[in-house]
Amino acid sequence: MIEPGTALWFARHEWRLAWRDWLSMMTAGRRERLPRALIAIAVFVVFMHVVAYWMVGPYADASVDQATLVAVTASVLLSFFLMVSQALESATRAFYSRSDLDLILASPVATEKIFAVRMATIALSVAMMALPMAVPFIDILIMRGGWRWIGAYGLIIAMGATATALALATTVVMFRAVGPKRTRFVAQVVAAVIGAAFIIGLQVAAILSYGTLSRVSVVESQAVMAHAPGLDSLFWWPARAAMGDGRALSAMLAESLILLAAIILVVAPRFGDYAITASGAVNSGAANSNTGLASRSAVFRSTASPRGALRRKEWLLLRRDPWLVSQTLMQMLYLVPPAVLLWRSFDDGNGAYQLLVPVLVMAAGQLAGGLSWLAISGEDAPDLVATAPVPPHFITRAKIEAVLGIIAIVFGPLLLVLAVASPRHALITACGVVVAAAAATSIQLWFRSQAKRSQFRRRQVSSRFATVAEAFSSIGWAATAAVAAASLWLAIVPGLIALGVVVGARIMSPRLQQA
Amino acid sequence: MQHFTSLAPDLFALEISGLVKSFSRPAVDHLELTVRAGEFYALLGPNGAGKTTTLRMIAGLIRPDAGSIRIAGIDALADPVRAKHVMAWISDEPMIYDKLTPQEYLEFIAGLWDIAPELAAPRAHELLHWLDLLPHAHERCEGFSKGMRQKVALAGALVRDPQVIILDEPLTGLDAGSARQVKNVLRERVRSGCTIIMTTHILEVAERMADRIGVISRGRLIAEGSLEELRRQVSRQDGQAAGNTEATSGASLEDTFLALVAEQAEAA
Numbered sequence: 001m002i003e004p005g006t007a008l009w010f011a012r013h014e015w016r017l018a019w020r021d022w023l024s025m026m027t028a029g030r031r032e033r034l035p036r037a038l039i040a041i042a043v044f045v046v047f048m049h050v051v052a053y054w055m056v057g058p059y060a061d062a063s064v065d066q067a068t069l070v071a072v073t074a075s076v077l078l079s080f081f082l083m084v085s086q087a088l089e090s091a092t093r094a095f096y097s098r099s100d101l102d103l104i105l106a107s108p109v110a111t112e113k114i115f116a117v118r119m120a121t122i123a124l125s126v127a128m129m130a131l132p133m134a135v136p137f138i139d140i141l142i143m144r145g146g147w148r149w150i151g152a153y154g155l156i157i158a159m160g161a162t163a164t165a166l167a168l169a170t171t172v173v174m175f176r177a178v179g180p181k182r183t184r185f186v187a188q189v190v191a192a193v194i195g196a197a198f199i200i201g202l203q204v205a206a207i208l209s210y211g212t213l214s215r216v217s218v219v220e221s222q223a224v225m226a227h228a229p230g231l232d233s234l235f236w237w238p239a240r241a242a243m244g245d246g247r248a249l250s251a252m253l254a255e256s257l258i259l260l261a262a263i264i265l266v267v268a269p270r271f272g273d274y275a276i277t278a279s280g281a282v283n284s285g286a287a288n289s290n291t292g293l294a295s296r297s298a299v300f301r302s303t304a305s306p307r308g309a310l311r312r313k314e315w316l317l318l319r320r321d322p323w324l325v326s327q328t329l330m331q332m333l334y335l336v337p338p339a340v341l342l343w344r345s346f347d348d349g350n351g352a353y354q355l356l357v358p359v360l361v362m363a364a365g366q367l368a369g370g371l372s373w374l375a376i377s378g379e380d381a382p383d384l385v386a387t388a389p390v391p392p393h394f395i396t397r398a399k400i401e402a403v404l405g406i407i408a409i410v411f412g413p414l415l416l417v418l419a420v421a422s423p424r425h426a427l428i429t430a431c432g433v434v435v436a437a438a439a440a441t442s443i444q445l446w447f448r449s450q451a452k453r454s455q456f457r458r459r460q461v462s463s464r465f466a467t468v469a470e471a472f473s474s475i476g477w478a479a480t481a482a483v484a485a486a487s488l489w490l491a492i493v494p495g496l497i498a499l500g501v502v503v504g505a506r507i508m509s510p511r512l513q514q515a
Numbered sequence: 516m517q518h519f520t521s522l523a524p525d526l527f528a529l530e531i532s533g534l535v536k537s538f539s540r541p542a543v544d545h546l547e548l549t550v551r552a553g554e555f556y557a558l559l560g561p562n563g564a565g566k567t568t569t570l571r572m573i574a575g576l577i578r579p580d581a582g583s584i585r586i587a588g589i590d591a592l593a594d595p596v597r598a599k600h601v602m603a604w605i606s607d608e609p610m611i612y613d614k615l616t617p618q619e620y621l622e623f624i625a626g627l628w629d630i631a632p633e634l635a636a637p638r639a640h641e642l643l644h645w646l647d648l649l650p651h652a653h654e655r656c657e658g659f660s661k662g663m664r665q666k667v668a669l670a671g672a673l674v675r676d677p678q679v680i681i682l683d684e685p686l687t688g689l690d691a692g693s694a695r696q697v698k699n700v701l702r703e704r705v706r707s708g709c710t711i712i713m714t715t716h717i718l719e720v721a722e723r724m725a726d727r728i729g730v731i732s733r734g735r736l737i738a739e740g741s742l743e744e745l746r747r748q749v750s751r752q753d754g755q756a757a758g759n760t761e762a763t764s765g766a767s768l769e770d771t772f773l774a775l776v777a778e779q780a781e782a783a
Contacts, residue, residue, distance in 0.1 A: 300622045300632035300639070309626020313612070320614035320655070384610035384671070387574050388627045389599035 005109050010117040018125055040464070048136035056137050060145030064243060066228055072239035078198050079130060080159050080238075085195030087126045087160075087167035092187040094118060095171060095271075095278045104272070115271035116264045119168060123260055127160025148244025154253055155241045161256035165263040172267055172274065180278045196333040306390045307398040314375050314402035317453070324374065324456060353418065353425040358482035360414060360429050365436030365474025368407055370456075372444035375399040378453040400441055407437045425485055432481030439473045439502045446509035469505035476501050526552045526588060528679045528710035534572065534582035536734075542568040544734035546582070550712055550727075552678075555705045557725035558714045561776055565734035566714040570683050573712070574604035587678050600628070603672035607684035609664040610671075613657035617648050617667045620656065624671045635674060642670040646696060662693030669697060673704070680704065682713040686720060698724060722768040730772060732779040742768055749774045 002009045026041075027033040062068040104114055134156055141149035170190070174183040229235045241249035267274075318324060337359075376399055379385060385395055411433050419426035447466035476498025484491035529550040536543040543565040550556045560566045571577045573584055575595045584591040584598075591598035611620055618639070625635035643649045646666045651659070656667060665685065672680060680701075686694045701711055702724065715721055721728055722742055730738040730745070738748050749771050 300625055300636040306627050306629050309623050312626070313615070313623050316619065317612060317614050380612055381610035383574070383576055383604065383606055384624075385627070386576050387599055387602075387604045389596045389629075390627070391596060 007113055007117055010114050011121070014117055014121040018121060044132075045136065048133070049139060052136040052140040057140055057144050060141045060143075060149070062145075064231070064240065064245075066225060066231060068243075069231070069236045069239045070224060070228055072242055073236065076155065076159070076238045076242060079134065079156075080163060081194055081198040083126050083130055083159050083163035084166055085191045086129055087122060087163040088170060088187055088191040088194065090122045090126060091119075091164070091167040091171045092184055092191070094122060095175075095275050096184050101272070101275050111272050112268040116268040119164065119264045119268065119271075120260070122168075123161045123164035126164055127157050130156050130160065149242070151244040151246075151249045152242040154249045155238060158241070158249075158252040158256040159238075161260040165256070165260040168263050168267050172270075175274060175277075180274070183278070193333065200333055200336055306388065306394065307401070310385075310395060310398035311402040311405065314399060315405070317380075318371075318374065318406070321453065324453065353422045354482070354485050356418065357425055357429045357432065357485045358478035360411065361432035361436045361481040362474050362478035364407055364411055364433040365440045365470070365477060367410065368403060368437035369440035369444055369470040369474070371403045371406055372400070372441040374453060374456060375403050376441075376444055377448045377451050378456060379450070380453055382450055396445065400445075403441055404437060407433065428481055428484050432477055432484075436474050436477035436481075439477060439498070440470050442502065443470045443473060443505045446506055465508055466505065469501055469508075472501045473498055473505070527585070528552045528554065528587055529556075529573065529712060530583075530585040531569075531573070532583045534569065534584065535580045536565075536568055536572060536577065537580055541734050543572070543579070546731070546734060546736060548729060548736055548739075550710060552587075552710055553705065553708045554710055555701070555724055555726045556710070556712045557721035557728045558712065558731060559718065559721055559728060559772055560714075560731035564731045566731055567683050568734075569731070570604070570681050570712070570714060574602070574681055575599055576604070601677060602679040602681060603675055603677035605665075605668055605672050605680070605682045605685055607687045609661075609668035611656050611664055611667050614655055616653050616655055617643060617670065618652045620667060620671055621674050624674055628675045630675065638676070639670070639674050642673055645700065646670055660690075660693075661688040662690055665689060666693060666696065669700060673700070677709070679710045679712065682711065684714055684716065686715060686717055718768045718772060728768070730775050732776055737779045738775050742771070745771050745775070749778075 002012060023031075023034070026037045059068070059071070104111055134152070138149055138152045141152070171183065171187055174186055178186055237245075237248040238252060241252045376396065386392075388395070415426050415430050415433070418429060443466055476494060479494040480491050480498055483494055527549050529548065531546055531548040534543050534546040534548075535541070546565070546569060548569075558566050558569070568577065572579050573586065573591065575591060575598065579592070586598045587601045589598045589601065612623075615623065621635070621639040621642070622632075625632065625639070640649075643652050646669065648663070648666055648670065651663065656664060659667065665688075669685070682701075685697060685701075689697065698720065701713075705711055705726075713721075713725075727739065727741055728745060729736055738745055740748065745768070
């Protein structure tokens with residue numbers, strides 16, 4: 001029996017909450033779905049092991065030379081950037097979520113103890129969240145290369161602790177630098193940028209150096225090898241730790257845990273104050289007053305129509321919600337490398353345009369899916385809209401128009417530039433963007449549910465099938481566009497597969513099944 | 516505030532007949548209900564009695580399994596769009612957008628209900644003034660208290676100039692000042708000829724404001740009338756002699772309501 005009020009007791013409480021949260025996420029809040037979720041996880045794990053076998057299997061016996069250290073360091077850095085991004089999001093959520101804050105602060109216990117446990121839980125959950133993707137690769141490396149690779153698990157714990165420490169420190173620094181009101185937005189944007197920065201950085205470097213989107217070409221390049229530090233450099237310690245160097249692993253673990261403990265010691269006593277300030281800033285009406293002069297006018301827009309009003313509302317809500325902007329920003333960031341590629345290849349490179357087509361189509365599908373969820377399912381006043389004197393299909397149409405309007409604004413300029421450089425590729429891309437966006441929007445429409453916009457991050461939970469279908473549809477249309485750029489006739493095959501995904505989603509949609 | 520349209524007093528603002536809705540169990544069970552134009556009608560009932568389900572069906576948010584609903588003479592099931600033009604629905608959870616200001620919210624409503632801007636803008640200004648929201652007209656609603664949010668939602672309903680207003684627990688969670696303001700607005704509306712149908716757990720509000728009170732239990736209307744008529748019904752059911760109502764004449768609505776619900780439960 002754990003004594004109430006102790007750190008261990010709080011840890012158990014935090015873990016119970018985290019576990020139930022995860023369970024609810026996996027089962028969409030329905031316990032009866034647990035067996036299905038477990039089967040899906042098992043299938044995913046097996047699939048990822050096959051992928052890992054194919055990707056890293058041949059390198060399991062690699063010796064500790066410079067090329068291997070560069071490759072492992074690149075993988076470690078990629079994971080670390082993603083973990084920092086995840087930790088930054090979790091830390092921001094912990095500061096800005098009111099949830100049980102009042103209960104904790106009103107309780108007769110040392111609150112810093114609870115907050116210290118809470119921060120340690122963030123570190124643990126960040127490490128745990130990295131595991132589903134890392135485990136298959138580490139398992140294969142152990143299977144084929146021996147037990148030395150088990151150090152990679154220790155490295156994940158060290159990276160989780162370091163990432164959380166950095167995230168907590170960054171959040172507190174932001175609090176002081178830009179104030180609690182802006183910190184949430186800035187932190188979310190920084191998290192999105194950090195999450196994508198490493199991959200995008202490698203891609204941009206590859207484009208600028210080799211005119212390709214391939215990240216591997218940079219990691220394997222002579223330039224990187226030439227500028228890489230010597231084999232005995234501290235820079236390689238994370239890679240060495242992953243490859244079973246006991247001294248490096250111990251040092252990494254000690255450094256990260258000391259860093260996390262120090263940050264927790266500094267932040268925990270002030271956590272309550274920060275959280276209260278944060279929630280106060282979010283809930284302060286005066287602080288969020290609109291300063292736009294146009295909207296201060298008491299005159300309503302003369303062009304207002306039911307459809308126009310709905311479209312304008314969707315755009316206004318999206319523009320006003322920095323959190324949602326930062327969530328969609330991640331997808332926009334992936335358009336940076338193609339844009340650089342387009343700029344670099346403007347005068348020559350027919351082959352480069354070939355690469356651009358699927359990237360743009362894929363991005364359009366993904367962005368349309370997210371925005372459609374917000375507009376169609378993420379309606380904060382569903383009863384209000386439902387009681388409007390317009391037919392339901394009219395409302396849906398207006399919302400779809402709002403989504404497609406944003407897609408047009410984002411992709412229009414890129415398509416225009418592409419049209420000047422290569423009209424044929426621009427035409428194929430435009431068709432692909434329209435079809436991918438329409439398919440993603442349709443899937444969101446068929447699987448629509450009622451949710452708050454604040455649940456955007458958890459939209460996948462309501463229907464995993466819709467999420468998977470949306471992803472495969474975007475991939476399918478991207479592949480179709482890519483093949484069409486080379487040969488129109490051959491594009492029929494991936495086109496039919498993509499169409500099959502969309503038709504399958506329609507057949508499986510709850511609305512059709514109910515009918 | 517004299518620009519509201521109203522129905523002719525001899526018209527029924529609401530006519531419900533044989534209304535049925537079942538979820539896992541019957542929520543509304545062959546409900547019959549009529550509300551006259553210009554009437555303030557309070558619908559009372561214990562938790563789970565079917566009040567909110569009934570109101571949501573009237574508002575067009577749930578489709579009934581059977582029965583008919585006519586609002587201001589319009590068949591709400593056959594022509595929901597026309598019916599929605601003449602009515603406004605306000606739920607206990609204010610249906611507003613955190614990221615919009617009250618001014619923008621009213622502009623959105625005016626656009627959605629296709630109200631001419633030159634008509635809607637002054638009406639919105641007047642409502643914001645009336646509900647003491649003018650100083651906050653350009654602040655985002657996310658920091659508003661429950662009372663302020665409910666007042667914004669009420670302004671949103673009134674800016675459409677509806678003939679019938681349906682309210683589900685509009686006073687829940689409001690402070691005394693906000694509650695009084697909302698009540699004053701509703702009274703003013705009834706005086707202007709608007710029909711109000713409201714559910715509430717605050718029986719004192721129903722007692723003071725309603726022209727007629729309906730008591731619903733297990734999805735059926737078990738009693739209806741003015742407070743005095745309800746008292747008489749209770750005394751009759753108690754087996755007291757007609758005219759000898761001393762025991763119940765001074766009874767509050769709370770006593771009367773609890774007696775009616777208890778009798779229904781015993782009968783079931």
